Amino acid sequence: MRLKAPQDQTLIGESPAFLEIIDQCSRAAKHDRPVLVIGERGTGKELIAARLHFLSPRWERNFIQVNCAALPENLLESELFGHEAGSFTGANTKRIGRFEDAHNGTLFLDEIATTSLSAQEKLLRVSEYGTFQRIGSNKTIQSDVRIIGATNIDLPTAADRGEFRHDLLDRLALDVITLPPLRHRRDDILLLAFQFGQRVAQEREWMSFPGFSDNMIDALMQHDWPGNIRELKNVVERSVYHSEDEYIPVDTMEIDPFKSPFRPQAKIQKIENLPAPPPAQSPLFDGKPIDYGHTVAALEYTMLEDALEHNKHNQRDTAIYLNLTYHQLRHQLKKHDLL
Ligand SMILES: Nc1ncnc2c1ncn2[C@@H]1O[C@H](COP(=O)(O)OP(=O)(O)O)[C@@H](O)[C@H]1O
Ligand SMILES: [Mg+2]
Secondary structure (H helix, E strand, O other): OEOOOHHHOOOOOOOHHHHHHHHHHHHHHHOOOOEEEEOOOOOOHHHHHHHHHHOOOOOOOOEEEEEHHHOOHHHHHHHHHOEOOOOOOOOOOOEOOHHHHOOOOEEEEEOHHHOOHHHHHHHHHHHHHOEEEOEOOOOEEEOOOEEEEEEOOOHHHHHHOOOOOHHHHHHHOOOEEEOOOHHHOHHHHHHHHHHHHHHHHHHOOOOOOOOEOHHHHHHHHHOOOOOHHHHHHHHHHHHHHHOOOOOOOEOOOOOOOOOOOOOOOHHHHHOOOOOOOOOOOOOOOOOOOOOHHHHHHHHHHHHHHHHHHHOOOOHHHHHHHOOOOHHHHHHHHHHOOOO
């Protein structure tokens, strides 16, 4: 899958953390070695990978992108290295792999941490010696490809757990660009939000973009953006699309499009089989044996739901109310499918 032309890939940002990334990107682009781009989902890893390619001496050659998480293990290897006809069931015709397609260009391996150890072994070889074989063939193919890998997980930890090869990590980590989450570059929130808002205003053929109300600006600044720039973009687009008057600043931040009194209550069904939580004042033990795990889970769930309700579903307030950090609360909400 080839990426769009570089002019569609406008990177926006003015915060020191962002500008530092852009500098690092320009330096790394030149040296023609592997680069790892690390960052939470939605932080712009794909845009940075494209920038690395288009600023590099390879910019006129192919920029090929493979999402390693999108293919099962055996198909990924054939996608990357190609296969000969008849090399496995379903391989009716010969297939040229992405490493051959990307010859003299750049291969962007998104979600690289999801690759199998066997694929990693082949990646190590191709990144060290530029050689590989199509599946089902013993002919060695030479290819000159610059690898850029991206992931949102901590690769050194994955390597310590035996899930990622240390030697491949050392090889790919010649340069590591770690993108800051949006909550750590809050200076950029409004800048990005205005750009995204302006684009929608243009699409809606408004005379101009009326901007955001103070209310909305507060909401934008206060939200923690766990989905980072992608989430901000979606929220702003949704909010501006739903705003009715092109002359009135957009006032309602629409975070959750599924919010509705009629939303199916999947989470309730999930714990239906659990024993009811004991009323808070009653003694937990009445002589009969109880299931510890289920009782604690049900109690946690009820506490979370009540606390959310009490705090009008504001997660920051709920965390304070329960004496948890924001991250502890998010973890608990996720565990109980309450996010
Ligand atoms: N600095 C930026 N300026 C403008 N848009 C950005 C920026 N970073 C990311 N985006 C947008 O946010 C979305 C997510 O970016 P992407 O590169 O796909 O993130 P990731 O690969 O880290 O999940 C895309 O729509 C992208 O265009
Ligand atoms: Mg991505």
